[in-house]
């Protein structure tokens with residue numbers, strides 16, 4: 137089985153959508169093996185999204201991610217990385233398939249409710265960014 141890092145973003149936590157989003161993950165067969173609610177500083181958000189530092193939206197992205205609490209979590213399951221991205225839907229909610237989290241809940245390409253790791257290497261890095269091994273309870 138595989139693990140991936142998921143973040144429920146500020147636009148979703150502030151609208152009390154954590155439970156509905158978690159239901160989508162669990163219904164898809166993903167197990168939440170770690171989860172915590174935290175409020176990132178802009179510097180921490182920038183460190184997490186450092187690969188995007190030269191993109192024009194970097195400032196907007198890090199400011200948004202530090203604007204309110206997020207829920208960071210580790211999802212586990214068969215093909216968890218791809219499965220999670222399927223449940224999330226396309227980055228831009230306008231392009232997201234029916235039934236996906238972003239189609240149902242996201243407000244815009246920036247405020248798009250969830251983050252999910254995109255490959256095994258980034259999943260390992262992103263999980264280690266937020267969690268110690270002791271916090272992962274499979």
Ligand code: GTP
Nearest residue numbers: 188193196197226227245246247248250251252254
């Ligand atoms: P993730 O699954 O979130 O990684 O999305 P992605 O891999 O499909 O998109 P990408 O890595 O290009 O962008 C990462 C995140 O940056 C997105 O989820 C958005 O929150 C944000 N982002 C992407 N494009 C824009 C944009 O044009 N404007 C703003 N404000 N944010 C953007």
Ligand code: MG
Nearest residue numbers: 227252253254
């Ligand atoms: Mg990405």
